[in-house]
Structures are given as structure tokens and as C-alpha cells.
Amino acid sequence: MKGQNQARHKYKAQDREIYANMKAITPLFVRADGRNFKRVLSSFGKPYDARLAKGIVKAVELLFLDSGFNPKLAYIFSDEINIYFDDVPFKGRLEKLDSVLASFLASALTIILDFKNAIAFDARVIPVCGEEDVLEYLAQRQAEAWRNHINAYGYYGLQDTGLSEKEAEKRLEGMKAAEVHEMLFRLGINLNETPKWQRRGILIARQKHEKAGYDPKLAEKVTATRYKVVSLWDPPLFGSEEGQNLIHQLVDR
Numbered sequence: 220m221k222g223q224n225q226a227r228h229k230y231k232a233q234d235r236e237i238y239a240n241m242k243a244i245t246p247l248f249v250r251a252d253g254r255n256f257k258r259v260l261s262s263f264g265k266p267y268d269a270r271l272a273k274g275i276v277k278a279v280e281l282l283f284l285d286s287g288f289n290p291k292l293a294y295i296f297s298d299e300i301n302i303y304f305d306d307v308p309f310k311g312r313l314e315k316l317d318s319v320l321a322s323f324l325a326s327a328l329t330i331i332l333d334f335k336n337a338i339a340f341d342a343r344v345i346p347v348c349g350e351e352d353v354l355e356y357l358a359q360r361q362a363e364a365w366r367n368h369i370n371a372y373g374y375y376g377l378q379d380t381g382l383s384e385k386e387a388e389k390r391l392e393g394m395k396a397a398e399v400h401e402m403l404f405r406l407g408i409n410l411n412e413t414p415k416w417q418r419r420g421i422l423i424a425r426q427k428h429e430k431a432g433y434d435p436k437l438a439e440k441v442t443a444t445r446y447k448v449v450s451l452w453d454p455p456l457f458g459s460e461e462g463q464n465l466i467h468q469l470v471d472r
Contacts, residue, residue, distance in 0.1 A: 220349075222389070233414075235412070236295060236314075238311070239314065240312075241312070241313045241314070242310060242311040242312055243307070243311045243312075243313055243315065243316065243344045243346060244311060244346060245304055245305050245306055245307055245311065246303065246304065246346075246348075246349075246353070247304055247306045247307070247317055247344055247345060247346045247347060248298065248301050248302060248303050248304075248344070248345040248347060248356060249301075249302045249317070249320050249342055249344055249345075250300070250301050250302075250342065250343055250345060251299070251300040251302070251320060251321055251340040251341065251342040252298060252299050252300075252340060252341055252342075253297075253298030253338065253339075253340055254339040254340060254341055254418070255336065255339070256298050258336070259334060259336050259338050265371075265375050266371035266372050266374065266375045267371070267414075269330075270332070271298075271332070272295075272416060274300070274319075274331045274332040275298070275300065276295065276327055276408070276421060276423060276450050277296055277299060277327075277331050278323070278324050278327035278328040278331055279295060279302070279423050280423065280448050280450070281295045281323075281327045282302070282320070282323060282324065282327070283423070283448045284426065284448060286308070286318070286319075286320075286323050287308060288302075288308065289304070289306055289423065290302045290303060290304050291303045291304065291305055291422040291425070291469060291472075292361060292422065292423065292424040292425075292469050292470070292471060293422070293424070294357055294361070294420055294423075294454075295420060295421050295423070296360070296361075296363075296364035296367065296419075296420035296421070297364070297367050297371075298299055299360070299363075300324060300340075300373055301356075301360055302320070303347075303353060303470070304469075307330050309313045313344055316342070316344055317341075317343065317344065318342075319340060319344040320342050321340040321342040321422070322340075324340050325339055325340050326337050326388055328358070333430075341425050342469070350466070350467060351409075351454060352455060352472070353466060353470055354458075354462075354466055356456040357457045358458045358462075359454075359468060360420070361419060361420055361456065361457050361458075362395055363418040364417070364418070364419060365395075365418055366442075368400075368410065368413070368417055368418050369396055369399050369400070369410060371401040372387065372390050372399070372403055372408060373394065373402070373403065374391055375387075376399075376402060376403045376408065377390055377391060377402070378404050379406060380406075392417075396440065414451040414452075415452065415453040416453065417454065419453070419454050420454065421451065421452050421454070422450070422451040422454040422465075423448065423449070423450045423451075424448070424449065424451075424469045425446040425448055425449075425469075425472070426444055426446065426447055426448075427445070427472060430438050432434055452456060464466075
């Protein structure tokens with residue numbers, strides 16, 4: 220019995236960390252999604268609220284500037300945040316990447332929007348293989364942003380016709396995209412004329428710029444390369460030539 224107790228004490232707590240040694244290889248995306256945001260955002264405009272979008276953009280900008288991470292770009296729509304890395308800290312440990320990124324975004328958004336109730340993000344790692352994979356992934360998420368756009372307007376549009384939340388949800392399940400378009404058009408909403416950030420999402424990245432300066436040692440004017448974080452609220456379609464060129468510039472810098 221004594222020998223069993225000694226063996227038990229030798230068992231280290233870290234040995235029970237099931238995924239501690241699971242590591243991700245870059246390049247990769249980390250996708251964070253808001254968890255149960257419907258309750259927290261009950262006072263926000265529907266189906267979209269620019270205040271929420273601006274808050275999420277600001278939280279992601281803080282991630283670029285103050286988190287210790289060095290993402291290449293981020294793509295967001297609704298409460299989904301996709302962050303692309305070609306280099307990550309923690310030696311790529313999945314547990315660290317998911318937990319730190321999700322908690323940083325949740326705390327940053329809470330501060331920015333002054334939430335009184337706790338919020339949470341979940342996060343997952345998606346490996347990609349080269350620029351072609353990056354473009355395909357972003358195009359797929361942008362297509363999901365468009366589907367989300369149709370469903371969101373359709374859901375609240377059906378409620379405007381007198382349906383309850385459950386009735387609107389059930390009716391929407393049986394409607395094709397063209398039918399939702401037509402129904403909303405009769406209500407005075409043209410989905411092709413809504414703000415681009417609602418239809419296409421928002422892209423955030425570091426933008427290179429040249430800054431003039433003076434080198435006292437050389438006693439001459441110099442130009443230094445600097446980067447600033449910018450957000451594009453009207454990104455091109457990532458499947459288009461313009462979109463592909465843009466992503467190529469951001470990924471290869």
C-alpha cells in the first residue's frame with residue numbers, strides 16, 4: 220500500500236495535460252467565434268450594428284498591437300474573427316494559442332464596449348498550406364459572410380411581417396436565397412445595396428509606409444519602413460483578381 224501511494228505521488232500534474240504537447244505548424248488561421256452573444260447583444264441594433272463591428276475591429280487592432288502576437292491579417296464578419304499567422308509564440312502549442320487568443324479578444328471587447336455581462340469566445344486552429352490555401356479559406360469564409368447576411372436580414376425581416384422568433388426561424392429554413400431576396404425586396408430592403416462590410420466582412424492588416432527621418436550619426440536624411448494597422452470596410456471579393464492581388468501583397472510582405 221505504501222509503495223502504491225509513493226507511485227501515486229510521483230505522478231506529476233502536467234502528465235495529465237492531455238493536449239499539452241500538441242503543436243500547430245504555421246502557416247495557420249485561428250478562428251474565434253462569439254459564444255452566446257445573442258443575450259449580451261440584446262440592446263444592439265438588428266440585424267447589424269456598426270457599434271459592435273467597430274468594437275470587434277478595435278479589439279482585433281489591439282491584438283495586433285498589444286498582445287505579443289504578430290498576425291499577418293485578420294478577417295471578421297458578424298462575431299467571427301479569422302486571424303492568419305505565419306509565425307506564432309508558445310512553440311505553436313494548441314492549448315496556448317486557443318486559450319490566450321480567445322481570452323484576449325473577450326477581455327478587449329468587454330473593455331471597448333463596456334459590457335456589464337461576461338462574454339466569451341471559443342477558438343480553433345486551422346492549418347493552411349501556402350498562399351493558395353489562404354485564398355481558398357478566406358473566400359470560403361467570405362461566402363459564409365454573405366450567407367449569414369442573407370439569413371440575418373431574412374430572420375428579422377420575417378419578424379417584421381408578424382412572425383415570432385421561432386416561426387421566423389422555421390420559415391427561413393424552408394426558403395431559398397432567391398425567395399429571401401424577394402421577400403426583403405417587398406419590404407424595401409435590397410441586399411445588394413446594404414453596406415459592404417455587412418456583405419463582405421472587414422479585413423484588418425498591417426500596411427507598410429515610409430517615414431522620413433534624420434540619422435545624426437550619418438548627418439543625413441533617411442527613410443525608414445514602418446507598419447500601421449488598418450481596417451478595410453469595403454474589401455474586394457477574395458475570389459476576384461483584385462482580391463487575390465490584395466491578399467498576395469499582405470501575405471508576402
